[in-house]
Amino acid sequence: MKKQFAVIGLGRFGGSICKSLVSEGMDVLAIDQDEDKVNEFAPIVTEAVIADSTDEKALRSLGVRNFDHVIVAIGDNILASILTTLILEEMNVKHITVKAQNDYHEKVLSRLGADEIVHPERDIGIRIAHNVVSKNVLDYLELSEEYSIVELAAGHTINGETIVDLDLRARYGCNILAIKRGEDIHVSPRPTEIIKDGDVLIVIGADDDINRLENHWIDAT
Ligand code: ATP
Numbered sequence: 001m002k003k004q005f006a007v008i009g010l011g012r013f014g015g016s017i018c019k020s021l022v023s024e025g026m027d028v029l030a031i032d033q034d035e036d037k038v039n040e041f042a043p044i045v046t047e048a049v050i051a052d053s054t055d056e057k058a059l060r061s062l063g064v065r066n067f068d069h070v071i072v073a074i075g076d077n078i079l080a081s082i083l084t085t086l087i088l089e090e091m092n093v094k095h096i097t098v099k100a101q102n103d104y105h106e107k108v109l110s111r112l113g114a115d116e117i118v119h120p121e122r123d124i125g126i127r128i129a130h131n132v133v134s135k136n137v138l139d140y141l142e143l144s145e146e147y148s149i150v151e152l153a154a155g156h157t158i159n160g161e162t163i164v165d166l167d168l169r170a171r172y173g174c175n176i177l178a179i180k181r182g183e184d185i186h187v188s189p190r191p192t193e194i195i196k197d198g199d200v201l202i203v204i205g206a207d208d209d210i211n212r213l214e215n216h217w218i219d220a221t
Contacts, residue, residue, distance in 0.1 A: 002025070002026060002027050003026055003027070003068045003069065004026070004027045004028075004029070004066070004067045004068050004069075005021050005026050005027065005028050005029070005067060005068065005069050005070070005071065006028070006029040006030075006031060006062075006064050006067045006069075006070045006071070007021070007028060007029070007030050007031065007045075007070075007071045007073055008031045008032070008053045008070065008071065008072050008073060008074060008084060009031075009032060009053075009072065009073035009074040009075065009081075009099075010030055010031075010032040010034070010037040010038070010040070010041050010073070011037075011073060011074075011075050013073045013075065013099055013120055014030075014032075014071065014073025014074075014099075015037075015040075015041065017071055017073060018030050018041060018044065018045050019044060022044055022045055022046075027046045028045040028046050028047075029045070029046060029047050029048075029049065029062065029064075029067065030042075030044075030045040030047070030048040030049070031048075031049050031050075031051050031053060031062070031064075032048075032050065032051075033050060033051065033052045033053075034050075035050050038050045049062060053072070053074070053080065053083075053084040053087070054080050054083040054084055054087070056087045056090075059084075059087055059088070059091070060091070064088070064091065064093065065091040065092065065093055067093065067094075068094055068095065069094065069095040069096075069097065070088055070093050070095070070096050070097070071096075071097045071098075071099075072084050072085055072088070072096065072097070072098040072099065072114075073099050074099070075099060075101060076101070078101055078105050081098060081099070081101075081105070081109075082105070082108055082109070082112070085098050085109055085112050085114055086112055089112055089113050089114075095115050095116070096113075096114050096115050096116070097114070097115065097116040097117075097118060098114045098116070098117055098118070099117075099118055099119075099120060100117050100118065100119050106119070123142065126140060126142065127139060127140045127141075130150070130214065133214065133215075134214045134215070135153075136152050136153045136155060136214075137150055137151070137152060137153075137214055138151040138152065138153055138200060139151040143204075146206055146207060147204065147205065147206055147207065148204075148205070148207055148210055149177065149202060149203070149204045150202075150203050150205075150210050150214070151180075151200050151201070151202055151203075152200065152201045152203055152213075152214075153198075153199075153200055153201075154195050154196070154197065154198070154199040154200065154201055155197065156197040158195055159195065159196055159197040160194060160195070160196075161194070161195050162191065162192050162193060162194055162195070163176055163189060163190070163191045163192070163193050163195070164191045164192065166195070168203065168213065172205065172209050172210075172212055172213040173205055173206060173209040174203045174204065174205030174209050174210060174213050175203065175204050175205065176189060176201050176202065176203055177202045177203065177204050178202040179193065179195065179199050179200070179201055179202070180199065180200040180202065181196065181198070181199050181200075182198075
């Protein structure tokens with residue numbers, strides 16, 4: 001059976017989630033208190049409804065409790081986001097994802113029992129900062145408070161070296177998970193794999209180690 005999603009708040013974040021879910025073939029109920037937003041999304045999603053999500057009765061009458069996954073994408077109005085999450089928790093919604101505006105907001109949301117808390121602005125800021133610090137850093141994904149995965153462009157200076165030659169594990173405590181070469185991706189590359197100019201190395205490690213790698217080794221490539 002198709003998974004059913006409800007997205008509350010149709011700003012840029014909630015709106016783009018709706019579009020992506022629809023393109024993945026999911027059923028999406030889109031909710032916003034702003035009529036213009038609802039009209040904009042009505043032709044795109046399965047159903048679009050004008051409602052104030054802090055109104056418990058309104059959420060109940062929409063049957064939101066039966067949805068597999070509810071995404072609260074209310075940005076600026078932190079109180080509305082918190083109240084909505086509380087109501088959804090009390091309704092025992094299976095899975096709740098909430099967009100947090102700041103660390104205090106996140107703390108309250110985790111106390112309320114949100115299953116997943118996302119910080120799109122903060123995360124994109126971190127990604128861009130890594131990219132600005134080193135032009136070789138193409139992307140950055142935080143796995144936990146301590147560990148991340150980073151995509152590094154292999155420069156011409158390491159063209160022809162093997163993974164053993166680079167010795168990232170001993171020098172930086174980082175491991176190469178995969179090598180992207182054009183359209184191909186080599187997962188768990190062999191130690192004898194030769195790196196070519198234009199390759200992208202997907203590296204996992206502790207943040208401190210990745211920072212050292214970015215600052216010292218990558219500058220030389
Ligand atoms: P983004 O950064 O994703 O663009 P935004 O700045 O547009 O977000 P907000 O304006 O804070 O974010 O809120 C997103 C949407 O949530 C808005 O369209 C707003 O009408 C809607 N919204 C806010 N509060 C409620 C509520 N209580 N019930 C339903 N929708 C709400």
